[in-house]
Amino acid sequence: MLLAGCGGSPLSPSELRDQAGQICRQMVQQSSTIRRPKAPSGTAAFLNQGIAVLKPGVEQLRSLDPPNADADTYHRAVQSLSDQVANLEQTEREVRRGGDPVSAVQSLQQRLTPLQTQADSDWRTLGISACVSR
Numbered sequence: 258m259l260l261a262g263c264g265g266s267p268l269s270p271s272e273l274r275d276q277a278g279q280i281c282r283q284m285v286q287q288s289s290t291i292r293r294p295k296a297p298s299g300t301a302a303f304l305n306q307g308i309a310v311l312k313p314g315v316e317q318l319r320s321l322d323p324p325n326a327d328a329d330t331y332h333r334a335v336q337s338l339s340d341q342v343a344n345l346e347q348t349e350r351e352v353r354r355g356g357d358p359v360s361a362v363q364s365l366q367q368r369l370t371p372l373q374t375q376a377d378s379d380w381r382t383l384g385i386s387a388c389v390s391r
Contacts, residue, residue, distance in 0.1 A: 265322075267323060267328075269324060270324050270326075270384070273323050277318055277388060279387075280321075282387045291303065300361070301352040304345050304349040304352065308342060308349065311341070315339050318338065318388075327383055331383060334375075334379035334383065334385075337372045337373075337375045337376035338388075341372045348361050373390045376388070376390070377389045
């Protein structure tokens with residue numbers, strides 16, 4: 258797939274926008290096929306499907322080598338996305354262990370909001386609109 262970041266020099270801003278945008282568009286496309294559960298009993302499976310889409314995308318984004326001038330912002334955006342995945346994983350484990358799916362998802366949404374806000378701000382600063390939350 259994408260080999261940028263495997264040594265060599267950093268990507269140009271345009272290359273970063275193109276490659277990161279491609280990764281994010283792929284994550285959005287894949288996640289759009291995930292259907293919300295019809296009952297709380299499907300919550301863990303729903304979260305697991307989202308994790309299965311997002312986790313590889315985060316690793317692909319992490320492998321990109323941003324331009325030096327954008328590195329801090331880019332790494333913060335990717336870390337915010339990684340933290341979102343970690344929160345999804347935590348919630349999925351909680352629900353699988355018998356936690357109340359409704360309250361677990363409500364708590365998850367509260368934890369995700371500031372992470373999404375930070376990431377969205379950084380993606381906008383970088384001009385990578387494909388990575389901004391919908």
